[in-house]
Amino acid sequence: MKLALALLCLALALVSLAIGPVDLVAIHARDPDLARSLLLELRLPRAGLALAIGAGLGGAGAATQALLRNPLASPDVLGPSTGAALGAVLAGYFLGAGVIGMAAGGIIGALAALLLLLALAGAGAGSTRLVLAGVAVATLLGVAINLALGLAPSPFALYDLMTWLMGSLADRTLPQLLLAAPLILAGLALLVRAAPALDALALGEEVAQSLGIATASLNRRIIIAVALATGAGVAVAGSIGFIGLVVPHIVRPRVGHRPGAAILPAALAGAALLTAADIAVRLLPLDLKLGVLTALLGAPFFLWLILKGR
Amino acid sequence: MVGFAQAARWMLACASMTAGDVAVAANPARIVSLNLCTDEYLLLTAQRRQISSISRLGADPQETPLAGRARGLATNSGRLGDVIGQSPDLVLTMGEAPQDAALARRLGVRLVALPYPQSPADVAAQVRQVAALVGHVAAGDAFAAEVAALQHGVPAAPTDALMVGGGGLAPAMDGLAAAWLRLAGFRQRQSGPVAMEALLADPPPVLLVGRYRPGQVSQPQAWAQHPALARLPSRRITVDGRAFLCGGAAMPAEIRRLQQQFPAEIRRLQQKFPAEISRLQAAR
Numbered sequence: 001m002k003l004a005l006a007l008l009c010l011a012l013a014l015v016s017l018a019i020g021p022v023d024l025v026a027i028h029a030r031d032p033d034l035a036r037s038l039l040l041e042l043r044l045p046r047a048g049l050a051l052a053i054g055a056g057l058g059g060a061g062a063a064t065q066a067l068l069r070n071p072l073a074s075p076d077v078l079g080p081s082t083g084a085a086l087g088a089v090l091a092g093y094f095l096g097a098g099v100i101g102m103a104a105g106g107i108i109g110a111l112a113a114l115l116l117l118l119a120l121a122g123a124g125a126g127s128t129r130l131v132l133a134g135v136a137v138a139t140l141l142g143v144a145i146n147l148a149l150g151l152a153p154s155p156f157a158l159y160d161l162m163t164w165l166m167g168s169l170a171d172r173t174l175p176q177l178l179l180a181a182p183l184i185l186a187g188l189a190l191l192v193r194a195a196p197a198l199d200a201l202a203l204g205e206e207v208a209q210s211l212g213i214a215t216a217s218l219n220r221r222i223i224i225a226v227a228l229a230t231g232a233g234v235a236v237a238g239s240i241g242f243i244g245l246v247v248p249h250i251v252r253p254r255v256g257h258r259p260g261a262a263i264l265p266a267a268l269a270g271a272a273l274l275t276a277a278d279i280a281v282r283l284l285p286l287d288l289k290l291g292v293l294t295a296l297l298g299a300p301f302f303l304w305l306i307l308k309g310r
Numbered sequence: 311m312v313g314f315a316q317a318a319r320w321m322l323a324c325a326s327m328t329a330g331d332v333a334v335a336a337n338p339a340r341i342v343s344l345n346l347c348t349d350e351y352l353l354l355t356a357q358r359r360q361i362s363s364i365s366r367l368g369a370d371p372q373e374t375p376l377a378g379r380a381r382g383l384a385t386n387s388g389r390l391g392d393v394i395g396q397s398p399d400l401v402l403t404m405g406e407a408p409q410d411a412a413l414a415r416r417l418g419v420r421l422v423a424l425p426y427p428q429s430p431a432d433v434a435a436q437v438r439q440v441a442a443l444v445g446h447v448a449a450g451d452a453f454a455a456e457v458a459a460l461q462h463g464v465p466a467a468p469t470d471a472l473m474v475g476g477g478g479l480a481p482a483m484d485g486l487a488a489a490w491l492r493l494a495g496f497r498q499r500q501s502g503p504v505a506m507e508a509l510l511a512d513p514p515p516v517l518l519v520g521r522y523r524p525g526q527v528s529q530p531q532a533w534a535q536h537p538a539l540a541r542l543p544s545r546r547i548t549v550d551g552r553a554f555l556c557g558g559a560a561m562p563a564e565i566r567r568l569q570q571q572f573p574a575e576i577r578r579l580q581q582k583f584p585a586e587i588s589r590l591q592a593a594r
Contacts, residue, residue: 020505020507021505021507021508022505022507022508022511027511033541034510034511034541037510037538037541038507038510038511038538041536041537041538042506042507042510042538043507099532153372153523154372154523155367155373156476160476160477163477170478170506171478171506171533171536173536173537173538174537175537287503
């Protein structure tokens with residue numbers, strides 16, 4: 001399945017590179033330099049970011065669901081996405097930070113959200129308590145974003161932020177790709193390395209400990225990895241919902257319901273899904289934001305998944 | 311959000327301009343403005359001692375080129391309820407806000423809500439209206455003359471140009487900003503979202519980029535700094551984004567600056583893109 005998903009990602013990435021408002025072949029005939037610049041500086045960052053951010057969200061979703069042993073867990077439900085948005089807003093509006101600063105703010109925000117979640121839920125908290133605490137953290141951080149907006153110096157901050165929070169990959173830059181992709185991949189690598197431990201955790205915390213897994217250090221590693229995998233992506237593309245929640249549910253039945261083994265396929269499926277969604281927003285005649293489309297598709301699909309399992 | 315609160319004010323259909331009001335002999339002495347654009351009108355026409363307060367934005371040098379005139383003036387939040395305590399004898403604002411109009415009626419406050427201007431002539435008329443309200447007709451006439459004088463500096467043929475705001479959104483081709491730009495010799499060639507690829511594939515002779523809160527980074531504002539735009543052959547001209555926020559009282563100075571700074575430039579462009587220019591002239 002991993003190979004098939006990887007091939008799907010590759011195919012979708014090629015489609016993503018091929019479509020756009022102008023005919024690249026015609027431009028190449030007229031001005032090869034311009035065509036190369038359009039491809040490398042506009043289409044490549046877009047396709048690459050879709051793959052990387054989708055993979056980060058899918059992998060982080062699978063890992064949080066595995067760690068918390070709860071199918072509702074995902075970066076957007078538990079707070080790291082909201083934390084990343086808050087971090088990027090604070091970095092951008094109040095510190096005047098550039099691309100790097102906003103990405104750093106995103107990662108720090110995601111990390112802070114997850115640490116707050118663990119502190120609130122307490123050590124050894126049951127998964128229900130963790131999810132409840134996560135919802136509280138996400139709500140709190142959402143309110144903090146509103147507060148930050150109220151204090152923002154520019155009267156257009158609200159409009160800017162609303163546009164940004166709807167999520168988009170339009171006109172992103174190569175430096176943004178080169179910054180975000182390695183951070184996301186590093187996070188994903190950490191998650192994949194933790195996969196066997198997460199599989200053991202599915203048998204229960206005590207069983208996992210008896211198998212020689214240090215659950216406290218596992219928690220820490222997963223949290224840092226999830227912050228890396230989601231934070232930079234949110235800072236670059238805004239908040240893109242539902243991929244982290246839905247994708248693990250699609251792939252898990254195909255890996256024997258092993259939560260750890262689902263991480264890599266979930267990352268690949270997330271990459272494919274976000275790339276497909278980003279292709280769709282460009283082909284659709286209306287001006288739909290990427291985050292809006294993923295939620296529009298993700299919510300009914302998730303409902304169908306729930307109803308099917310009833 | 312002051313900006314949003316202001317953007318939703320109700321136009322009180324000139325109820326305050328009835329004959330009874332005009333007959334009032336004394337000029338208003340405690341004027342309050344709730345909106346950046348009426349702040350600018352007021353700063354241009356009223357005497358300082360007549361002004362009780364202007365909106366927070368009107369005194370912010372990041373928001374208006376006229377903020378220098380507002381030094382020392384009290385500021386308000388832009389909400390009518392917050393300035394009632396100053397017992398104003400004239401409250402100015404822009405846009406529609408039915409609740410404010412009702413509140414003003416109930417409290418007997420004289421509220422003048424100007425509609426959004428659609429053209430430089432509208433702006434001139436509004437400045438004259440405010441000047442008359444505050445009792446300084448001459449200031450309004452001077453501004454209107456200034457706007458009229460801009461006509462003399464308009465280059466013979468307009469240059470195809472594209473003004474882009476935050477996030478790559480271009481203002482309307484028949485809107486207020488485009489009308490001011492025509493006085494500087496630029497013809498806005500497109501409106502709505504601008505695809506960067508399309509812009510690079512078919513560059514306009516001139517790209518006008520508004521400079522607004524330069525120290526502050528946000529994704530929409532970063533649009534104009536996209537590295538791919540470095541290879542855009544268009545002449546990039548920076549305009550004062552603050553003046554264009556209202557497209558109001560601060561515009562004549564900005565248009566004059568553009569007229570003086572770029573006539574030679576525009577002539578050169580017209581030589582460089584003769585086909586474009588003649589096509590445009592034919593279209594007119």
